[in-house]
Amino acid sequence: MEPGLTGCEGAMKAPPFAYRLAEDLPQALDLYARSEGEAVYLAGGHSIVPSLSLRLQAPALLIDISRISALAGLSVGPEGLRIGAITPHAVLLEDPLVADHAPLLVEAARHVAHPAIRNRATFGGNLVLADPASEFPAVVRALRAVLEVEGPDGARQIAADEFFLDLYTTALEPGEILRSVLIPPPAPGQRVAFAELARRRGDFAMVGAALRLVPEAGLIGSADIVFHSVGLTPMRAVAAEAALVGRALDEAAIAAACAAVAQDIEPSEDPVLPAATRLHLAGVLLGRLLRRVQGEWA
Ligand SMILES: Cc1cc2nc3c(=O)[nH]c(=O)nc-3n(C[C@H](O)[C@H](O)[C@H](O)COP(=O)(O)OP(=O)(O)OC[C@H]3O[C@@H](n4cnc5c(N)ncnc54)[C@H](O)[C@@H]3O)c2cc1C
The missing domain is CATH 3.30.390.50 (CO dehydrogenase flavoprotein, C-terminal domain)
Known part of the structure; x- marks a missing residue:
């Protein structure tokens, strides 16, 4: 897809696919492992669904990760603000923790799409999509955030500066799931x-x-x-x-x-x-x- 296209242009019907709602991270990773690389994860669906309709992708299986509690929620600790990957854009705009600890994210979120999209599209989905026209990838690099990932070989962390490799391409290995994003505490006077x-x-x-x-x-x-x-x-x-x-x-x-x-x-x-x-x-x-x-x- 061209950068910045929503995928809604000239939409038609998606090819057939199977759908599974994953209850937890191990189940999602296991479903992917058994798909022989034929599955994709589904979060907010606002990019993947249009891309299916345009037949830009034809996965055999969609693994819905949008109800996995380990990917949800926001918390603040000594390491900074941790934002679960399935957090919708709208929450970034409204949650006082984000306003206090990462106001840059709030400023950027005001520019992302429209309210209907923001209610469903997720922070993690936006980052993994790695559209070069997107706002959040620039913000996580500017804030020197760390992307926390779960995969078949366990957990790892990727600095935001190392995450975005090319057009729609990230450092995620096949089957890996972005679990959360850690934004370091603001520096004094920042x-x-x-x-x-x-x-x-x-x-x-x-x-x-x-x-x-x-x-x-x-x-x-x-x-x-x-x-x-x-x-x-x-x-x-x-x-x-x-x-x-x-x-x-x-x-x-x-x-x-x-x-x-x-x-x-x-x-x-x-x-x-x-x-x-x-x-x-x-x-x-x-x-x-x-x-x-x-x-x-x-
Ligand atoms: C009309 C419209 C306007 C938009 N305008 C803007 C805009 O102005 N700025 C902007 O930045 N974005 C915009 N977007 C894109 C939107 O903000 C989201 O970035 C996009 O929908 C992806 O998020 P999602 O949760 O819907 O992901 P999905 O569509 O569910 O997934 C996108 C990709 O990421 C993968 N994925 C999702 N979550 C994870 C995860 N946790 N771990 C591993 N892989 C994962 C999926 O497998 C898929 O490949 C727009 C979208 C639409 C439809």
Whole structure:
């Protein structure tokens, strides 16, 4: 599927498939193991079902993981905020734990689709889909989150920076299930901001960016800048980050970071949005985010 397509375009009937509702993680993993690679997991279904209808996939079995309690819920501990993979987008918008511990996620969730979609589509499904136009992958990279995975060989953790490998491709091995996402506690004085440019609210973005800055002795101690909708994966802007670290958050630093974006991203030509325009918009967006944070900077 092309990035940002919902899958609803020109829908037709899905090919035949079997369906099993998994009661727990071991059962889901076992069903997958016995499917000989012919099964896919079903969470909110808002991407997988359209892709079946478009006959982009024809799995023999859908394993419904949406009722597994081990994949649900939110909690806060010393390691940070843990969000279960089947948490619907709408909960991210409403839950006070998310507002307190990961406000960047709340800001981003406002831009994801529409209420009807957000009620059903899941945080984990969004991340595993790895649509480069999606907001949440950029946010989890900017927050340096850790993705917690269960598979046939046990549990493992994958840093968000290592998770998104290519277009619709993640570091998950066949049969592995994303169980939860761990967002580290906010650093002292941390400032975050998210913005995107889309034709209409709720549309996939033309360009979007997530920003996290941590102060140190009045200067920028660390910077995380991740763009989405500019390449095949959410893109960390390492040159722009380096242009900020160790400097005061002033107009010169902002100009340097915006100029450095050209070293970080190389959008491909698109009949609707030329690469040069997308690159220009990315710089404009970063400037807006940095100025927004500048207003609250200590
Ligand atoms: C009209 C429309 C507009 C949308 N707009 C946006 C938008 O603006 N921004 C945006 O980011 N997204 C958008 N989306 C996508 C949506 O937000 C979800 O990302 C998407 O539906 C996937 O989540 P899901 O729970 O529905 O996953 P599903 O469709 O159930 O699954 C998606 C894929 O992930 C796999 N999977 C799901 N959960 C797990 C898990 N825990 N472990 C392992 N594999 C798993 C499935 O096997 C499948 O391959 C839109 C969707 C629609 C239909």
